[in-house]
Amino acid sequence: MKGQTVYRRYPWLNSGLVILLLLLTLVSLRIGPVSISTSELINALVHSQDSNQTLRHNMILIELRLPRLLLAILVGGSLGISGAALQGLLRNPLAEPGLIGVSSCAGLGAVICLYFGLSTLSIWLLPTMAMTGAALATLLLCWIGRHHAGNLTLILSGIALSSLAAALTSLALNLAPSPADVQDMVLWLLGSLNYRSFNDIQLCFPFVLIGLILLMSCGAKLDALTLGEAEAQSLGVNLPELQRQIIVGTALSVGSCVAVTGTIGFVGLVVPHLLRRWVDYHPSRLLLSSALGGAVLLLAADIALRLLSSTQEIMLGVVTALIGAPFFLFLVLQQKWRVP
Amino acid sequence: MSVKPLLSADNVYVELQKRKILRGISLCLCKGELLGLLGPNGAGKSTLMKALAQLLPYRGEIRCMGRSLQQVPAIERARLIAYLEQSVQKGWPIKVHDYVALGRLPHRSTWYRNMHRDHDSKAVKIAIEQVGLGSLDDRPVVELSGGEFARVRLARALAVQTPLLLADEPVSVLDPFHQLQVMELLRRLCCDGRAGIVVLHDLTLASRFCDRLLLLDKGRTVASGIPRQVLTPVNLQQVYQVQAMVGEHQQQSYILPWSCYSTESSSEEKYR
Amino acid sequence: MPRGLLQISLLCCLLSVGAAAGQTDRLPTIVSTHLCADQLALSLAAPEQIISLSYKSQDPKRSRYAVSAQAYPANRGSSEEIIQFKPNIVLASRRWKNHPQQQQFDMLDIRVIVVPLSNSWQEVFVNTQWLADQVGRTERGHTLILEVQRRLQALRESESMLGKPEKSLLYLRPNGGSSGEGTYIDMIIEALGFRNHASTLGLKGWGQLALENIVMYPPDYFLLTGHVRDNTHGKSRLSRHPLLQELLDQHPVLILPSDTGYCADWQIIDAAEYLAEQMIVMILANGKDQ
Numbered sequence: 001m002k003g004q005t006v007y008r009r010y011p012w013l014n015s016g017l018v019i020l021l022l023l024l025t026l027v028s029l030r031i032g033p034v035s036i037s038t039s040e041l042i043n044a045l046v047h048s049q050d051s052n053q054t055l056r057h058n059m060i061l062i063e064l065r066l067p068r069l070l071l072a073i074l075v076g077g078s079l080g081i082s083g084a085a086l087q088g089l090l091r092n093p094l095a096e097p098g099l100i101g102v103s104s105c106a107g108l109g110a111v112i113c114l115y116f117g118l119s120t121l122s123i124w125l126l127p128t129m130a131m132t133g134a135a136l137a138t139l140l141l142c143w144i145g146r147h148h149a150g151n152l153t154l155i156l157s158g159i160a161l162s163s164l165a166a167a168l169t170s171l172a173l174n175l176a177p178s179p180a181d182v183q184d185m186v187l188w189l190l191g192s193l194n195y196r197s198f199n200d201i202q203l204c205f206p207f208v209l210i211g212l213i214l215l216m217s218c219g220a221k222l223d224a225l226t227l228g229e230a231e232a233q234s235l236g237v238n239l240p241e242l243q244r245q246i247i248v249g250t251a252l253s254v255g256s257c258v259a260v261t262g263t264i265g266f267v268g269l270v271v272p273h274l275l276r277r278w279v280d281y282h283p284s285r286l287l288l289s290s291a292l293g294g295a296v297l298l299l300a301a302d303i304a305l306r307l308l309s310s311t312q313e314i315m316l317g318v319v320t321a322l323i324g325a326p327f328f329l330f331l332v333l334q335q336k337w338r339v340p
Numbered sequence: 341m342s343v344k345p346l347l348s349a350d351n352v353y354v355e356l357q358k359r360k361i362l363r364g365i366s367l368c369l370c371k372g373e374l375l376g377l378l379g380p381n382g383a384g385k386s387t388l389m390k391a392l393a394q395l396l397p398y399r400g401e402i403r404c405m406g407r408s409l410q411q412v413p414a415i416e417r418a419r420l421i422a423y424l425e426q427s428v429q430k431g432w433p434i435k436v437h438d439y440v441a442l443g444r445l446p447h448r449s450t451w452y453r454n455m456h457r458d459h460d461s462k463a464v465k466i467a468i469e470q471v472g473l474g475s476l477d478d479r480p481v482v483e484l485s486g487g488e489f490a491r492v493r494l495a496r497a498l499a500v501q502t503p504l505l506l507a508d509e510p511v512s513v514l515d516p517f518h519q520l521q522v523m524e525l526l527r528r529l530c531c532d533g534r535a536g537i538v539v540l541h542d543l544t545l546a547s548r549f550c551d552r553l554l555l556l557d558k559g560r561t562v563a564s565g566i567p568r569q570v571l572t573p574v575n576l577q578q579v580y581q582v583q584a585m586v587g588e589h590q591q592q593s594y595i596l597p598w599s600c601y602s603t604e605s606s607s608e609e610k611y612r
Numbered sequence: 613m614p615r616g617l618l619q620i621s622l623l624c625c626l627l628s629v630g631a632a633a634g635q636t637d638r639l640p641t642i643v644s645t646h647l648c649a650d651q652l653a654l655s656l657a658a659p660e661q662i663i664s665l666s667y668k669s670q671d672p673k674r675s676r677y678a679v680s681a682q683a684y685p686a687n688r689g690s691s692e693e694i695i696q697f698k699p700n701i702v703l704a705s706r707r708w709k710n711h712p713q714q715q716q717f718d719m720l721d722i723r724v725i726v727v728p729l730s731n732s733w734q735e736v737f738v739n740t741q742w743l744a745d746q747v748g749r750t751e752r753g754h755t756l757i758l759e760v761q762r763r764l765q766a767l768r769e770s771e772s773m774l775g776k777p778e779k780s781l782l783y784l785r786p787n788g789g790s791s792g793e794g795t796y797i798d799m800i801i802e803a804l805g806f807r808n809h810a811s812t813l814g815l816k817g818w819g820q821l822a823l824e825n826i827v828m829y830p831p832d833y834f835l836l837t838g839h840v841r842d843n844t845h846g847k848s849r850l851s852r853h854p855l856l857q858e859l860l861d862q863h864p865v866l867i868l869p870s871d872t873g874y875c876a877d878w879q880i881i882d883a884a885e886y887l888a889e890q891m892i893v894m895i896l897a898n899g900k901d902q
Contacts, residue, residue, distance in 0.1 A: 032822070032824050033825050034822075034825055034827075034828045056827055059827050060824050060828060063853075063854065063855045064853075091429075091431055115845065180845070180846075183844075184844040184845065187847070195788075195849040195852075195853050197854050197855070198854070220445055220448065223442055224445050225431075226431045226432050226442060227431070227442055227493075227496065228428035228431070230390065230395050230425045230428075231423060231425050231428065231497075233393075233395050234394075234395065234421065234422065234423035235442070235446050235500070236414040236416075236417065236419075236445070236446045238414055262846075280434060280435060280438065281432040281433050281434045281480075282432075282434060282438065283432065312820065313820075
């Protein structure tokens with residue numbers, strides 16, 4: 001049947017992405033200032049106690065390269081799936097956590113927490129504040145989406161919100177009782193994976209996991225939204241509940257990632273858009289594929305920047321923006337004839 | 341009638357942004373019936389349809405098979421009532437087949453997406469063939485013409501296979517052939533044991549294909565009953581402000597709006 | 613405060629009081645606009661020569677000379693202040709030299725001297741003498757240099773006592789910054805008799821080191837610093853990494869509380885002596901095998 005050929009292409013896409021992710025994982029473990037060959041790598045993982053050298057290789061792999069790798073996958077996956085879910089919810093290919101201000105509001109929450117000494121009260125306060133920032137931004141956008149339901153209005157409000165959050169972040173860093181200089185602001189606004197440890201992963205992993213589960217489980221409802229809000233509701237979709245689910249899911253996953261890495265833009269925009277045609281434009285199928293694709297893209301960007309950086313580290317957000325911004329422009333130009 | 345009604349509405353009031361849209365509408369629909377909903381623009385037809393589909397807050401009582409619809413869980417309600425909105429944007433460019441298959445969502449659980457797959461694909465296939473779109477199966481919906489898309493949407497609503505169908509102007513963008521095709525289809529479905537409420541602007545189609553009509557104006561019921569009783573020259577003049585030409589062909593009456601009844605108030609209507 | 617510093621300050625006061633009577637009217641007056649210049653002015657010039665010092669030198673958190681600096685009016689380095697003070701010489705940093713009011717200073721016959729930074733002990737001696745000549749205190753410069761050379765010699769002689777031939781030391785800032793050859797940090801490391809581990813890892817001048825390299829090739833000793841600007845959350849990630857914390861637990865660590873207080877001039881000897889004292893304490897505490 002014609003319909004059934006459609007169902008076959010989609011699992012192939014996901015297996016392809018998983019294979020790509022595994023390949024990039026190997027590459028990512030190989031790359032670093034200290035060169036470790038593949039045989040040394042295996043040796044370091046299997047017989048780590050054999051010699052001083054394998055022990056040090058093991059330390060580098062497990063405590064430096066592995067957290068970075070895992071975090072790239074977690075953050076990329078979160079950004080990809082949140083982008084797909086937000087685009088499905090708002091039925092707008094331009095919705096993306098970075099572009100519409102969710103990431104920058106999360107960054108603002110994290111900065112307030114860090115620089116005003118709140119993070120010393122409890123380590124969980126940092127992700128909590130970041131997630132609150134992300135949730136407030138998403139909530140505001142949903143409210144705008146409901147009351148001034150225009151794609152353009154929504155995107156413009158998102159950009160305004162994003163700029164406002166960036167300005168407030170700079171202000172917070174300026175006014176912070178502990179000194180924070182320009183470079184630290186840039187670090188926050190551009191995001192980085194450098195020198196993250198398992199402590200950081202521990203901090204964001206539980207929230208990312210809950211967020212991913214929440215987002216993954218709203219696939220069928222997003223499909224129904226293709227029919228418009230009223231008809232989707234007539235199919236049994238509880239729209240306010242779906243909105244809540246996506247807001248909380250995005251806030252949890254993106255918020256907690258931003259708390260650890262700073263804001264990283266464009267992944268959530270580019271990935272769902274690249275993959276959409278491969279899943280025949282089904283919002284539900286796009287979710288898992290975008291999570292995998294986001295992880296692949298962010299890991300590839302991280303590998304690229306490590307290959308390109310010499311002594312000064314290139315910021316991850318710069319690399320994703322370098323890929324994302326031209327793509328965004330292309331998207332806008334292509335959209336011109338479609339949006340009335 | 342002694343038959344237990346499939347759907348009944350009792351004194352339904354709807355207020356949106358402090359404007360009274362519906363002021364006490366009651367109706368009753370039995371199995372096998374096709375009810376036509378008529379009225380000029382802004383009479384509250386679409387609002388009534390949304391209230392019946394539980395998409396709006398309302399006062400009054402709407403019951404389906406004797407149960408108050410407000411107490412029925414959303415997913416169960418979705419298997420009782422299919423709702424077709426007046427017009428929607430095309431959204432994502434998914435294929436016709438996939439679009440129609442979305443109508444099967446209430447019959448699936450979220451986690452097992454392919455449950456009842458054979459049953460589902462059969463329902464989808466039937467629905468597509470019913471609206472005469474078999475050849476467009478693989479086309480993305482964004483590439484369809486307005487009329488084709490309207491039929492795809494109807495197929496989507498049919499694919500839910502509910503006992504009750506609420507269709508808001510399903511034929512207004514169709515060409516004459518497809519208008520007749522769709523109306524004949526709805527008529528046939530109702531004869532097969534389903535029931536439907538259709539919002540129509542075409543008085544002839546309403547009088548030929550509907551069992552009963554409900555004529556609304558300014559949120560109130562003006563007339564209800566069999567077409568002959570509702571579409572009287574007086575009602576047409578009062579509600580639509582037109583004078584109609586009424587004729588008969590093959591023992592069925594046709595009604596053709598011919599001239600504006602009150603030039604003064606109709607121009608007022610135009611510029612409101 | 614290191615011992616040597618007190619000695620120098622005392623010496624400086626005695627000398628200047630003695631020389632004051634004959635020299636004051638001929639010596640040029642000085643306004644200093646930079647912390648390092650302040651400290652050089654205090655150590656080289658006669659007290660009467662100094663009209664004003666920068667406000668930073670009066671802040672005990674930044675300046676090791678806060679008490680003696682508080683005897684003079686403070687300035688914030690603005691041209692207006694300079695013109696008001698009308699000194700013969702302005703001591704300034706290289707950045708300050710690009711001041712837009714340069715022409716006005718020329719008209720008022722105010723000479724701007726950029727305080728030279730030294731990247732080796734030899735440069736320290738040359739630069740100190742040069743600056744002493746500029747402010748008309750050649751003799752004082754000579755005395756100071758001899759004093760520093762004596763202290764440097766004393767440090768080098770104590771090397772064997774400290775028992776650290778060929779041990780390596782890595783200077784590390786919280787952001788991963790370090791310094792190889794040709795920096796004042798390298799001068800300290802050399803004075804203490806260590807091998808500069810940053811140079812071994814291929815760093816020349818100031819730069820960044822990757823944590824991977826430090827883990828792979830760890831030094832024998834670490835030298836950490838409390839550089840205020842490095843302690844922001846984003847920049848101090850490397851220092852918070854558990855792997856580095858582990859390394860710091862396993863290796864002896866020397867600490868330079870605030871390396872902004874030490875300028876790249878003769879005062880480096882103070883820093884070196886300060887660290888040598890730390891080493892002695894450490895060795896006494898841990899036994900000699902350390």
